[in-house]
Amino acid sequence: MVGPYRGLFGTPGVKGFVVAGFIGRAPMSMLGIGVILLITATTGSYAKAGAVAATLSIAVALAGPLAGRLVDRFGQARVLVPLVLLHACSLTALMLCAHASAHYGLPEWTLYAAGVASGATGISLGSMVRARWSHVLVNDPAKLHIAFSFESVADEVIFVGGPAFVTALTIAINPYAGLIAAIVLTVSGTLAFAAMRGTEPPAVRHQKSASSPIAIPGVAVLSAVFLAMGAVFGSVDIITVAFAEEHGSKGAAGLLLASIASGSAVSGLWYGSRRWKISLRARFVRGLSLFAAGLTPVLLMHDVRIMALALFVAGLSISPTVITGFSLVERLVPATQLNEGMAWITTSINLGVAVGSWAGGRLTDVFGASNAYGFSYVCALLAVAVGLGGSALVRVRQQHTN
Numbered sequence: 505m506v507g508p509y510r511g512l513f514g515t516p517g518v519k520g521f522v523v524a525g526f527i528g529r530a531p532m533s534m535l536g537i538g539v540i541l542l543i544t545a546t547t548g549s550y551a552k553a554g555a556v557a558a559t560l561s562i563a564v565a566l567a568g569p570l571a572g573r574l575v576d577r578f579g580q581a582r583v584l585v586p587l588v589l590l591h592a593c594s595l596t597a598l599m600l601c602a603h604a605s606a607h608y609g610l611p612e613w614t615l616y617a618a619g620v621a622s623g624a625t626g627i628s629l630g631s632m633v634r635a636r637w638s639h640v641l642v643n644d645p646a647k648l649h650i651a652f653s654f655e656s657v658a659d660e661v662i663f664v665g666g667p668a669f670v671t672a673l674t675i676a677i678n679p680y681a682g683l684i685a686a687i688v689l690t691v692s693g694t695l696a697f698a699a700m701r702g703t704e705p706p707a708v709r710h711q712k713s714a715s716s717p718i719a720i721p722g723v724a725v726l727s728a729v730f731l732a733m734g735a736v737f738g739s740v741d742i743i744t745v746a747f748a749e750e751h752g753s754k755g756a757a758g759l760l761l762a763s764i765a766s767g768s769a770v771s772g773l774w775y776g777s778r779r780w781k782i783s784l785r786a787r788f789v790r791g792l793s794l795f796a797a798g799l800t801p802v803l804l805m806h807d808v809r810i811m812a813l814a815l816f817v818a819g820l821s822i823s824p825t826v827i828t829g830f831s832l833v834e835r836l837v838p839a840t841q842l843n844e845g846m847a848w849i850t851t852s853i854n855l856g857v858a859v860g861s862w863a864g865g866r867l868t869d870v871f872g873a874s875n876a877y878g879f880s881y882v883c884a885l886l887a888v889a890v891g892l893g894g895s896a897l898v899r900v901r902q903q904h905t906n
Contacts, residue, residue, distance in 0.1 A: 509654060509773075524697035525633035525693065526658055526662070527692060530662050531666070531686035531687075532630070533667055534683075534689075535622075539556055540554065543557075543602055554865070558858050559623065563624045565854035565855040568628045568631070568848075569718070571583065571587065571627065571847065572628065572631060572843040572844030572847030573841075576843045579704060584698040588698075590621075590625040591690065595687050596687070598618035599680050599684075601615050630655065634652060642839075649780075653823070656830075670685070673685055717838075717844050717845035717848060723833060724897075725890065726832060726836075726852075727848050727849065728890045731859075733825070733883075733887050734853035735859050735860035736884050737857050738856060738864060739864030740802075740860075741761060742868065743868050744764075746873040746876070760808070763813070764819035767819025771819070775827060784831055785900070788825065788832060788895075788898065794821035796887070801814040829849060830846065833848075860879075860883065
């Protein structure tokens with residue numbers, strides 16, 4: 505299964521941008537939990553912490569496509585450098601506001617203002633890494649398929665390790681340590697990534713005023729599908745923590761969440777190692793169907809140990825579906841708008857996660873964790889319905905080398 509990945513990093517410049525991209529986007533799983541831990545420690549309010557974290561997440565999602573458009577027009581380096589510096593300043597301001605709010609009575613609205621600024625200057629570096637892969641491997645679709653699979657697995661590693669890393673720093677040092685680490689990783693990784701100009705996709709500064717990639721019907725369908733899938737991810741995260749607590753094993757929450765991420769990582773490695781003869785469209789539809797089917801056993805679980813296995817099975821279809829979605833965008837969107845096109849998928853997932861986290865928390869409080877999983881399942885069915893209904897719009901040319 506690992507064999508096909510061995511030749512992936514032989515292309516000049518690839519190792520550098522992969523490592524820098526991994527470091528620079530590692531904080532994407534650290535910010536939410538870092539903000540929650542900071543605000544709860546300084547104000548004692550979970551409601552306020554959740555609201556600030558949600559504000560930041562929504563701002564990240566809404567700003568993503570705009571940043572992608574600027575990158576397509578001016579190039580990655582010219583946009584990333586000022587943006588990451590502003591992001592670092594905004595997160596610093598958020599920490600100062602939290603401290604001042606707790607000790608000097610600074611108004612609460614400053615927390616939300618700093619949250620909006622931090623999110624609006626956030627960077628969808630994963631999308632830009634995938635855009636570089638598309639540029640570097642433009643004549644090698646077989647390797648591009650493997651590269652997208654590798655990036656999906658890297659995302660899963662980040663989402664498993666990031667929250668645990670932030671929590672450990674917060675407990676061991678102080679409530680600010682997690683966000684400080686996020687700033688250091690984001691700035692160092694992003695600046696290193698931007699400095700590697702040899703693999704950067706060319707900018708198209710004088711392109712005609714084109715409509716956004718979201719106006720492409722296929723991209724709109726994919727964005728709607730990933731919005732629903734994001735709602736599943738966000739709701740499952742918070743409901744699973746409550747499920748573990750309800751069954752007297754709160755400490756097992758990390759293991760349960762790692763189970764679904766591990767299932768996704770394993771399937772991502774397997775998916776990338778295979779050469780596929782069926783079309784991307786067929787793979788996407790089948791992946792969505794398996795995604796919903798895989799969640800079905802989760803609705804019936806009442807034991808933490810068995811739930812870990814059920815969540816691992818549920819995760820098996822995630823990476824293949826996400827990988828195929830990015831591959832479809834790469835075919836549907838003009839090369840001059842690739843960064844923005846990729847950003848729309850990331851934005852849709854982030855918006856879905858924000859909605860799912862909010863709804864999952866509310867439903868858990870009212871109906872209990874086991875019943876709240878029903879919301880996740882309905883969102884998965886919605887993703888399938890939209891994907892099947894719009895499958896004709898994501899039909900692309902078949903490249904048999906995949």
